[in-house]
Amino acid sequence: MSLPASRTALRRNSTSVAVARIGSGVTMLVRPRTLPTLLGMDSASTARIGWAVQMLGARDLALGLGTVHALRYDARASRTWLAAGLLCDTIDALVLAAAAGRGRVSRPVAAAVVVLAAAAVAVQAGDLRR
Numbered sequence: 001m002s003l004p005a006s007r008t009a010l011r012r013n014s015t016s017v018a019v020a021r022i023g024s025g026v027t028m029l030v031r032p033r034t035l036p037t038l039l040g041m042d043s044a045s046t047a048r049i050g051w052a053v054q055m056l057g058a059r060d061l062a063l064g065l066g067t068v069h070a071l072r073y074d075a076r077a078s079r080t081w082l083a084a085g086l087l088c089d090t091i092d093a094l095v096l097a098a099a100a101g102r103g104r105v106s107r108p109v110a111a112a113v114v115v116l117a118a119a120a121v122a123v124q125a126g127d128l129r130r
Contacts, residue, residue, distance in 0.1 A: 014082060014127045015071050017120045021064035021085065028057025039113075040106030063088060079128060086124040093117035 028035055032050035041049075063085050070078035093114045100110035 011071055011127065013123045014078075015068060017085070017123050018064045018067035018071065018081075020120075021060045022068070023064075025057045025059070025061030025064055028053050029061065030057075032057070038106075039109050041104075059088070082124045082128050086121050086128070089117045089120045089124070093121070 032053040033046045035053055035056075036046040036049060037043075063081065067078065067081040067085055070081045096105065096110050096117075097114050099105045100107045100114075
């Protein structure tokens with residue numbers, strides 16, 4: 001039984017979000033200074049929080065891999081994985097927006113990341129509604 005075209009497009013979009021999450025997770029694990037540097041943090045702070053960025057990377061890698069697997073093989077489990085990603089993206093966006101508001105990170109870069117997170121939330125929410 002094949003999915004309707006709109007459902008297939010949503011699954012494809014959710015898979016794309018999950019694959020992007022895998023990529024960002026690997027990047028944070030392997031190059032933990034990249035994200036803080038992009039956010040405009042100074043080199044001393046960037047060096048000090050590398051371990052926390054790697055933890056965030058491990059989370060994103062696990063969420064991405066779990067979501068891709070569930071979307072492909074287990075439709076019921078995919079709802080849980082999508083909801084977990086949606087929750088993480090929402091909280092990440094709120095925390096990053098608050099940090100930008102306090103001047104802790106670059107506002108323009110934080111705004112771009114928040115927009116990306118909001119798009120990911122919209123895709124995952126759309127898939128969860130179906």
